[in-house]
Structures are given as C-alpha cells and as structure tokens.
Amino acid sequence: MLIDNINLLVRAGNGGNGAATFLRNAQKFKGGPDGGNGGNGGSIYIQGSSNLNDLSQFQHQKKITAENGIPGKHKNLYGKNAPDKTIFVPLGTRITDLKNNIVYEITNTSDSILIAKGGKGGRGNNQFKTSTNQSPKFAEQGTAGEKKELFLELRIIAQVGLIGFPNSGKSSLLAILTNATPKIGNYPFTTLEPNIGMFGNYTIADIPGLIEGASRGKGLGIGFLKHIEKTKILIHCVDATSENPKKTYQALRNEFKQFNPLLLNKPEIILITKIDLISEKKLKEMVSILKKTKKAVLTYSLYDPESINVLKEILMSELIILH
Ligand SMILES: Nc1nc2c(ncn2[C@@H]2O[C@H](COP(=O)(O)OP(=O)(O)OP(=O)(O)O)[C@@H](O)[C@H]2O)c(=O)[nH]1
Ligand SMILES: [Mg+2]
Known part of the structure; x- marks a missing residue:
C-alpha cells in the first residue's frame, strides 16, 4: 500500500553544558577556571531522494532525534559537536510544520532544508574569566534543540x-x-x-x-x-x-x-x-x-x-x- 501521508516528530539534539571546573594538580591545588565549552547538538535536515517512492519508511519510526552535544570537561576540554542527521524523503513531498503552518516542498535532490536546529553548546567557566572575576564558578547551560511536529504528504511528481x-x-x-x-x-x-x-x-x-x-x-x-x-x-x-x-x-x-x-x-x-x-x-x-x-x-x-x-x-x- 502506498503510504502518502504521515505525522512525524523531529527533535534536534540539545547543546552540551559548559563545565565549571578549576585546575587541580600537585603544583596548583587551587588553580584557575578550566571548564571547557559544551558541543552543539545535532541538527536535522530534510533532503529529497529519487530512490524513494513513498513515506512507508516512517510507518514504524514516527520520531526522529539527533544526538545531544557532549558537555565540556575540565582541563579546558571542549565537548564534541553531535553529528547532524539528514532525513531522506521522496521527491514531491510536502512538509508542513504544524505549529506555524510553514510549508516546504521537496522537488529536487540538491536542496537540503534545515528543519530542526541543534542547541548551542554552553560556554565553560574559563570563558567568563575577567580582570575582576578570576574564578567564575558558573558555566553556561547548553540550549535545547528545536522540536517540530511535521505533517508529510506525498504529491507524486509524474510527468x-x-x-x-x-x-x-x-x-x-x-x-x-x-x-x-x-x-x-x-x-x-x-x-x-x-x-x-x-x-x-x-x-x-x-x-x-x-x-x-x-x-x-x-x-x-x-x-x-x-x-x-x-x-x-x-x-x-x-x-x-x-x-x-x-x-x-x-x-x-x-x-x-x-x-x-x-x-x-x-x-x-x-x-x-x-x-x-x-x-x-x-x-x-x-x-x-x-x-x-x-x-x-x-x-x-x-x-x-x-x-x-x-x-x-x-x-x-x-x-x-x-x-
Ligand atoms: N475491450 C476492451 N477492453 C478493455 C480495453 N482497455 C481496458 N479494457 C478492459 O476494461 C476493464 C477495466 O480496465 P482497467 O484498466 O482496470 O480500468 P481502470 O480505468 O484502471 O479502472 P479503475 O482502476 O477501476 O478506475 C478491464 O476488464 C480491461 O480488460 C480495451 O481497449 N478494449
Ligand atoms: Mg485502475
């Protein structure tokens, strides 16, 4: 059976939190801030594919998520950005963002649409060091990835x-x-x-x-x-x-x-x-x-x-x- 419409939930990854840590080793038992930045969450893109004929691939997978960014660590270690994800849909797919009714038409294989943006990684406390505050105890939280409720509808492109x-x-x-x-x-x-x-x-x-x-x-x-x-x-x-x-x-x-x-x-x-x-x-x-x-x-x-x-x-x- 041709599946020509489907509801799909997509959730981009959250940004990793920045770290609030301080340098500690044998020489420096009370060193400066060394919290690294968190990585960005993975974004979700949608792209057309001429190898797909319908939306049956989503029948059993109605939610697609990208990974979260890795939190920052001490020793100024940056957390890794999470990989982006691309969802492939058949040409002729119309995608409606149900919250704001924005409509995207997928008519070729080259455009890739950013449908849910990953959250930004938070900055570590090392980034907040100033002349007046040499030991900031706070770090930024990563921001949340976007969530979208989508309605996908296939409008066959036949000549x-x-x-x-x-x-x-x-x-x-x-x-x-x-x-x-x-x-x-x-x-x-x-x-x-x-x-x-x-x-x-x-x-x-x-x-x-x-x-x-x-x-x-x-x-x-x-x-x-x-x-x-x-x-x-x-x-x-x-x-x-x-x-x-x-x-x-x-x-x-x-x-x-x-x-x-x-x-x-x-x-x-x-x-x-x-x-x-x-x-x-x-x-x-x-x-x-x-x-x-x-x-x-x-x-x-x-x-x-x-x-x-x-x-x-x-x-x-x-x-x-x-x-
Ligand atoms: N005699 C004759 N019968 C035909 C011809 N073309 C189709 N048929 C017959 O007409 C009937 C209907 O054909 P289909 O091709 O299934 O018709 P359809 O328009 O697709 O029908 P639906 O899918 O129900 O809309 C079948 O029994 C065919 O064998 C023709 O040129 N001559
Ligand atoms: Mg027929």
Missing part, C-alpha cells in the same frame, strides 16, 4: 497523469505504455492507490477512478487529485461505451474545479478507450463531439497496436515540447 472514470481502462493503458504491472479488473475501483510506471525517462501515474460527486466524498473521493497537481500533461480516458461521453468528460472536469481549478489549465489529451467495442460510425460521432472541447482527441484500443503506437508517439513528442 503524465492518467485520469478518468472507474473502469475506463487507465491501468490497462499504464501497463501498455510502461513497465508497470497494475491490477486490472472489469469492475469499478480496481485501483485503490496510484500506480507509477516509466515511459522512457518519464513517469506516468495511474490514478484511481473518479466519479461525479467525488469532491463530496463519493467513490474514493478526490484526494488522489493531489497526485496530478504536478503532472505536465493529463490523459483523460473516456470509455467508448459510456452513454454520454461529453457529459462523462465534463463531470470529471467539474470535480477538478472543486479540487483545484488550476488543473483545468493543464495540457490534456482526451483518449477514447476501448474503441474495439463500438462501431466506426459511433466513434466518429464521439470524436466530433469531444473535439468541440478544442482538446486533442485520440482513440485507442488495447487490441489495436496501431492506435497504441500513435498514442506513444504523440505523448512522447508532447513531453519533449513541454520539457
């Missing part, structure tokens, strides 16, 4: 999104275009979680079927639309056997509008699927009706290799143009 009513042939299409092997079934809502496949260097996301009223929670809801917010192009699958293709098409567009109207502006190919099941006359009618949307309309059947090749070629050239 192509397959959308459509349940049973319209989306998963079958993903299996034809890519290396993916999604479950295919002759019943609605076969797909319960998005499937991802590679089409050349591009990724295609097959989204669970959506129905009219999905924005009000019907069917599986419209939450899955978050996974196509970042796609460059949509393939809107319309089943050739649907009674009123224009209405079917518009019904889904209305659901998009409820979720995020920007989705309506995405480049889109309308793909009439399962054309082997209808007459040529009916198909012609359907194409001309859907062409009124001013979108590219293609037709396809699993059993027509020519239609698959045309689709592949057009999709690839669109992707290259949009790159």
Whole structure:
C-alpha cells in the first residue's frame, strides 16, 4: 500500500553544558577556571531522494532525534559537536510544520532544508574569566534543540497523469505504455492507490477512478487529485461505451474545479478507450463531439497496436515540447 501521508516528530539534539571546573594538580591545588565549552547538538535536515517512492519508511519510526552535544570537561576540554542527521524523503513531498503552518516542498535532490536546529553548546567557566572575576564558578547551560511536529504528504511528481472514470481502462493503458504491472479488473475501483510506471525517462501515474460527486466524498473521493497537481500533461480516458461521453468528460472536469481549478489549465489529451467495442460510425460521432472541447482527441484500443503506437508517439513528442 502506498503510504502518502504521515505525522512525524523531529527533535534536534540539545547543546552540551559548559563545565565549571578549576585546575587541580600537585603544583596548583587551587588553580584557575578550566571548564571547557559544551558541543552543539545535532541538527536535522530534510533532503529529497529519487530512490524513494513513498513515506512507508516512517510507518514504524514516527520520531526522529539527533544526538545531544557532549558537555565540556575540565582541563579546558571542549565537548564534541553531535553529528547532524539528514532525513531522506521522496521527491514531491510536502512538509508542513504544524505549529506555524510553514510549508516546504521537496522537488529536487540538491536542496537540503534545515528543519530542526541543534542547541548551542554552553560556554565553560574559563570563558567568563575577567580582570575582576578570576574564578567564575558558573558555566553556561547548553540550549535545547528545536522540536517540530511535521505533517508529510506525498504529491507524486509524474510527468503524465492518467485520469478518468472507474473502469475506463487507465491501468490497462499504464501497463501498455510502461513497465508497470497494475491490477486490472472489469469492475469499478480496481485501483485503490496510484500506480507509477516509466515511459522512457518519464513517469506516468495511474490514478484511481473518479466519479461525479467525488469532491463530496463519493467513490474514493478526490484526494488522489493531489497526485496530478504536478503532472505536465493529463490523459483523460473516456470509455467508448459510456452513454454520454461529453457529459462523462465534463463531470470529471467539474470535480477538478472543486479540487483545484488550476488543473483545468493543464495540457490534456482526451483518449477514447476501448474503441474495439463500438462501431466506426459511433466513434466518429464521439470524436466530433469531444473535439468541440478544442482538446486533442485520440482513440485507442488495447487490441489495436496501431492506435497504441500513435498514442506513444504523440505523448512522447508532447513531453519533449513541454520539457
Ligand atoms: N475491450 C476492451 N477492453 C478493455 C480495453 N482497455 C481496458 N479494457 C478492459 O476494461 C476493464 C477495466 O480496465 P482497467 O484498466 O482496470 O480500468 P481502470 O480505468 O484502471 O479502472 P479503475 O482502476 O477501476 O478506475 C478491464 O476488464 C480491461 O480488460 C480495451 O481497449 N478494449
Ligand atoms: Mg485502475
């Protein structure tokens, strides 16, 4: 199961305390202050990784901590800084800091975000020696590391999104275009979680079927639309056997509008699927009706290799143009 959201607690390390000690040896039984500084606590960073596909790594580890800095010691020994920690998350992860609602989007592998800063080590008493106070008895405490409550949510970054009513042939299409092997079934809502496949260097996301009223929670809801917010192009699958293709098409567009109207502006190919099941006359009618949307309309059947090749070629050239 694809884990696409999770709550995570992160705690950076505390700074080590400074030491309040005095030099003591055979010669000097009452020497000067020699307390060293404490080390800094480890900070926690978040970075994108292209090797991760979902957030399942956090399913059993909901709290991540960095080590505390080591306290300072006598003989002016500094405590060690604790190592920083980096948490890797899949590209497309949106992180919300729940206390202040600051949102971070992880879209590449190069940026590293400081999410929780380690505490500063305290200064030892040696640092507080002045002309008027040669023997300070106090040292600074290390400061606390930051704690954050985070909400992580995956918004898949695929270049192509397959959308459509349940049973319209989306998963079958993903299996034809890519290396993916999604479950295919002759019943609605076969797909319960998005499937991802590679089409050349591009990724295609097959989204669970959506129905009219999905924005009000019907069917599986419209939450899955978050996974196509970042796609460059949509393939809107319309089943050739649907009674009123224009209405079917518009019904889904209305659901998009409820979720995020920007989705309506995405480049889109309308793909009439399962054309082997209808007459040529009916198909012609359907194409001309859907062409009124001013979108590219293609037709396809699993059993027509020519239609698959045309689709592949057009999709690839669109992707290259949009790159
Ligand atoms: N005749 C015919 N059947 C097809 C074609 N493409 C898909 N199918 C069948 O249609 C049914 C639904 O296919 P899926 O690929 O599971 O459809 P889906 O859109 O992913 O469905 P959900 O996951 O439920 O949203 C399956 O029985 C497929 O074998 C086609 O081109 N022609
Ligand atoms: Mg499916």
